[in-house]
Amino acid sequence: MEGISVVPVEALLSKRVQEMVQNGEEPPPPYVCRDDESAQNVPSASSLLPIIDFKLLFSPTKQKEELQKLRSALSCWGCFQAINHGTSSTLLDKVRQVAREFFEQPMEQKKIISKGVEEFEGYGADPAPEEGQSLDWSDRLCLDVYPEDRRKPSLWPENPSSFRDVLEEYTVKMREATNLISRAIAKSLDLEEKCFMSQFGEQALLQIRFNYYSCCTRPDLVLGLKPHADGSGYTIILQDDVEGLQVHHDGKWFTVPTISHALLVLMGDQMEIMTNGIFKSPVHRVLANSERERISVAMFYTPEPNKEIGPEQGLVNEEQPKLFMKVKDYADTHWKYYQRGMRAIHVARV
Numbered sequence: 001m002e003g004i005s006v007v008p009v010e011a012l013l014s015k016r017v018q019e020m021v022q023n024g025e026e027p028p029p030p031y032v033c034r035d036d037e038s039a040q041n042v043p044s045a046s047s048l049l050p051i052i053d054f055k056l057l058f059s060p061t062k063q064k065e066e067l068q069k070l071r072s073a074l075s076c077w078g079c080f081q082a083i084n085h086g087t088s089s090t091l092l093d094k095v096r097q098v099a100r101e102f103f104e105q106p107m108e109q110k111k112i113i114s115k116g117v118e119e120f121e122g123y124g125a126d127p128a129p130e131e132g133q134s135l136d137w138s139d140r141l142c143l144d145v146y147p148e149d150r151r152k153p154s155l156w157p158e159n160p161s162s163f164r165d166v167l168e169e170y171t172v173k174m175r176e177a178t179n180l181i182s183r184a185i186a187k188s189l190d191l192e193e194k195c196f197m198s199q200f201g202e203q204a205l206l207q208i209r210f211n212y213y214s215c216c217t218r219p220d221l222v223l224g225l226k227p228h229a230d231g232s233g234y235t236i237i238l239q240d241d242v243e244g245l246q247v248h249h250d251g252k253w254f255t256v257p258t259i260s261h262a263l264l265v266l267m268g269d270q271m272e273i274m275t276n277g278i279f280k281s282p283v284h285r286v287l288a289n290s291e292r293e294r295i296s297v298a299m300f301y302t303p304e305p306n307k308e309i310g311p312e313q314g315l316v317n318e319e320q321p322k323l324f325m326k327v328k329d330y331a332d333t334h335w336k337y338y339q340r341g342m343r344a345i346h347v348a349r350v
Ligand SMILES: O=C(O)CCC(=O)C(=O)O
Pocket: 209, 211, 225, 230, 237, 239, 245, 284, 286, 295, 296, 297, 298
């Protein structure tokens, strides 16, 4: 990434990636983050990522095996595809549909809810990264959805007209899903079922990010999203039918298959801390695509602000000494490092 010129903030502010594509522009330097050679060096396999059936996880007769599968998925990969997770396919399709309709609107319509360059919430790109860092070939709409008093209704799209109702319904279902996921993770580690839920706290945050990855004439030069690990507790990702998300595992990139009724559950750094390093927060990235645009919807589940979290006592012993300290508002620290293209988890190490 050397030799990249300083990103002019006005350029970030004034233009969406989607606009550049509509104008037939090639990716300008701040977006170019790799060369042909590194693009070709992408061994990828897709069928290995574990699928966890939540119906089995809570079935008295089948649960043992499925819990073991969950534990192994999270210790090897740090993520899994969840099926029978309690959110209907109809709702998942509606979420994809309103997201698509939102991004397909004319630019002026979307710009009504544009974010400022240093803000997180609203329509646009991430706040400007540090000098020398590349930009992602994507546009996004970020919104705080829970707790309700953190919502900024003026940033919730009015079009398509069903957007708000669908988002409201999806938020309720994702709250239920976090409940199931946190309990299942605890059980898979032989811990008290509610231990992670109480670390997250009643007022744990849900923040949604609708990602729109425009087609790119030079997918070999850019990335839809640069390699990173999430600063959340964990993240629940809904994909459309276009592949692009890759998880780094055993020194290779693995493409996450698209399964229409599945949700990808991916550990963030804070879950790595709470599980004392047993479950890893995986590095992941999104490739650009020359033929089809891609939409994904990421729901970040993050412990309540100001709440201290740390390794579960039951996971600390002589064989597995404590690897992490207690931390508070870790997502803020994570963000500062992210802007420099770095991971942050070392700051929490003992
Ligand atoms: O687009 C995706 O599938 C992944 C998105 C993601 O990793 C993120 O928003 O942090």
